[in-house]
Amino acid sequence: MTKIAVLMKQVPATSTLGLDPVTGNLIRTSDTLINPPDERALSMALSISGSEISVFTMGPSQASDLLRTAACYPVHHLYHLCDSAFAGSDTYATAVILTAALRQFGPFDLILCGNRAVDGETGQVGPEISSLLDLPFLPYAVSLSIQGGTVQACTQNSHEEAVFTCGMPCVVSVSMGAPALRPPSILGMRRAKNAVIETVSAERLSFGQNGRDLSPTRVIRTRPMESTGRKRERITDPDEAILRLTALLEKEASHA
Amino acid sequence: MRSIMIVSPPYASAGEDTLGFIHFAKALYGQDTCCSVLIFGSLSNGQVSLLSMHGADRIFHVTPQISVLSDGAAAKTAVRILREYPQETVLFPATDELRVLAPQIAALLGTGLTADCSTLALEQDLLLQTRPAFGGSLMASILCPEHLPQMATVHPGTFLPKESDPARPAASVLTFAPAAESRVLCINRTAFTLAEDISRAETVLCGGMGLTAEDFRMLEEICSATGASLGATRAAVNNSLAPYRCQIGQTGVSIRAKTYIAFGVSGAVQHLAGIGNCGTVIAINPDASAPFRDHCDLYLQMPAQPLLEALHRQLC
Numbered sequence: 312m313t314k315i316a317v318l319m320k321q322v323p324a325t326s327t328l329g330l331d332p333v334t335g336n337l338i339r340t341s342d343t344l345i346n347p348p349d350e351r352a353l354s355m356a357l358s359i360s361g362s363e364i365s366v367f368t369m370g371p372s373q374a375s376d377l378l379r380t381a382a383c384y385p386v387h388h389l390y391h392l393c394d395s396a397f398a399g400s401d402t403y404a405t406a407v408i409l410t411a412a413l414r415q416f417g418p419f420d421l422i423l424c425g426n427r428a429v430d431g432e433t434g435q436v437g438p439e440i441s442s443l444l445d446l447p448f449l450p451y452a453v454s455l456s457i458q459g460g461t462v463q464a465c466t467q468n469s470h471e472e473a474v475f476t477c478g479m480p481c482v483v484s485v486s487m488g489a490p491a492l493r494p495p496s497i498l499g500m501r502r503a504k505n506a507v508i509e510t511v512s513a514e515r516l517s518f519g520q521n522g523r524d525l526s527p528t529r530v531i532r533t534r535p536m537e538s539t540g541r542k543r544e545r546i547t548d549p550d551e552a553i554l555r556l557t558a559l560l561e562k563e564a565s566h567a
Numbered sequence: 568m569r570s571i572m573i574v575s576p577p578y579a580s581a582g583e584d585t586l587g588f589i590h591f592a593k594a595l596y597g598q599d600t601c602c603s604v605l606i607f608g609s610l611s612n613g614q615v616s617l618l619s620m621h622g623a624d625r626i627f628h629v630t631p632q633i634s635v636l637s638d639g640a641a642a643k644t645a646v647r648i649l650r651e652y653p654q655e656t657v658l659f660p661a662t663d664e665l666r667v668l669a670p671q672i673a674a675l676l677g678t679g680l681t682a683d684c685s686t687l688a689l690e691q692d693l694l695l696q697t698r699p700a701f702g703g704s705l706m707a708s709i710l711c712p713e714h715l716p717q718m719a720t721v722h723p724g725t726f727l728p729k730e731s732d733p734a735r736p737a738a739s740v741l742t743f744a745p746a747a748e749s750r751v752l753c754i755n756r757t758a759f760t761l762a763e764d765i766s767r768a769e770t771v772l773c774g775g776m777g778l779t780a781e782d783f784r785m786l787e788e789i790c791s792a793t794g795a796s797l798g799a800t801r802a803a804v805n806n807s808l809a810p811y812r813c814q815i816g817q818t819g820v821s822i823r824a825k826t827y828i829a830f831g832v833s834g835a836v837q838h839l840a841g842i843g844n845c846g847t848v849i850a851i852n853p854d855a856s857a858p859f860r861d862h863c864d865l866y867l868q869m870p871a872q873p874l875l876e877a878l879h880r881q882l883c
Binding site: 347348401402403406427429431432433434435436438439440441442443445446447448449450451453463467468469470471472473474475476477478481484486487488491526527528529530531532533534535541542543544545546547549552553555556557559560561 | 578635637638639642663664666667668669670671672673674675677678679680681682683695700705706707708709710711712713714750751752753754755756757758759764765766767770789793795801804805810811812814817818819820826828837848849851860861862863864865866867868869873874877878881882
């Protein structure tokens with residue numbers, strides 16, 4: 312039995328959200344979705360036979376929606392790390408809190424997470440957890456298999472494809488190159504209604520600090536992005552368009 | 568004396584990013600700052616003198632080489648070096664490997680880290696780290712006020728090398744053995760060709776959902792005929808029109824092509840987040856109000872398909 316933890320995050324569905332001008336923290340809208348690479352991490356966990364899957368998320372009360380969705384699939388435990396003491400955490404504090412939960416409810420053979428969240432886009436929490444747990448980390452996995460106590464992962468980043476093997480336990484980040492999660496079945500949706508979501512407080516984790524104080528970084532101000540400063544010339548005549556493009560591409564070809 | 572360390576990408580020990588970061592570090596903290604470079608890759612005498620001429624004062628070379636940087640040994644080695652030679656600031660070009668290694672190091676040190684900064688400056692003598700947030704719609708400025716070192720990964724290509732000074736004294740080279748055994752084994756590794764690695768491509772032709780599978784095939788042929796690289800939007804990749812390595816934007820690759828041409832791409836903010844460092848941006852889309860219209864140098868307001876056919880006829 313492989314014990315797998317999947318770390319998932321609820322992210323805003325649109326990119327029209329902002330930051331609180333006073334605290335510098337994220338203003339969350341009600342419109343949310345599961346961070347797409349995290350969904351693929353869950354899909355990867357489900358593809359491993361003979362496993363016991365625990366899903367973790369950290370966030371405000373509405374983040375339990377994510378666990379309700381995860382409950383549509385054959386997962387065994389759903390943990391919602393939800394406490395006002397967790398608010399305002401940067402990536403380091405988030406990693407410390409998630410690590411405490413992984414210790415509390417583990418140990419796990421395999422920890423899967425998405426390679427980055429589409430809102431914060433840092434991709435730091437997974438590698439930080441691997442350091443805090445002193446585990447090897449395999450980044451950008453697109454597929455994974457387990458044989459004996461060994462994980463084999465095919466990975467792809469922007470400049471190479473590679474195959475890595477590593478003993479368990481280890482942490483693996485899953486990229487958008489991995490297979491998508493199939494839609495939930497009717498049976499699964501029915502099961503999700505009765506699923507038990509365990510809310511995990513700071514006290515439960517013996518976490519006596521608060522996320523904001525534990526965070527080494529401070530967002531001190533935000534400002535809207537300046538205009539991209541592009542020329543914004545417009546052409547509607549196809550003949551002129553073809554002339555411009557051919558000239559440009561022929562020039563490139565002669566350089567190459 | 569102030570001290571700053573640059574971590575070099577393993578495949579380019581004295582590459583443009585490393586050299587450019589050294590110049591930037593000296594400009595930011597002053598020429599008398601001690602600038603060290605941490606190298607996990609191979610290191611030749613030529614590279615040592617190149618790094619020295621561009622301003623490196625000290626080189627930390629980890630040897631024998633750690634083949635998989637993310638396995639924990641590289642982070643522990645970096646921490647051992649940082650304990651022996653404390654630094655005020657540590658900077659990393661935000662390549663795929665270093666974006667994983669940097670947080671591993673930061674977590675071991677319990678210090679802060681800002682990902683993928685686009686500018687760095689000093690404010691009250693602290694490192695002011697500015698990065699795009701929320702799909703590039705906001706810029707957030709971040710400080711790490713109470714912990715050292717201050718750490719940031721910075722978008723590759725942000726700092727370019729300036730003129731070198733052949734008269735500079737040679738940097739001292741200190742070698743370190745890995746601080747731990749490797750736990751990850753690499754069985755196979757295939758580097759993408761220059762055309763396949765769109766993060767380094769000079770010309771990128773990108774297809775979106777305005778194109779069919781047949782159009783994508785034509786676009787690919789135009790790419791091979793002209794030496795351009797094929798890019799795609801997330802939706803196009805999700806619909807199997809192109810492989811994932813071609814995906815540009817927030818959940819894909821950031822590119823810095825001199826010329827970027829988008830065929831049938833609307834220009835959603837998540838996509839635009841990946842092309843901010845491109846030179847000339849051209850978008851072809853029949854929609855008069857697609858978001859791309861305000862974020863390109865040239866907007867060809869017309870269907871992409873006939874244009875693609877004409878280009879294919881002329882170039883292939």
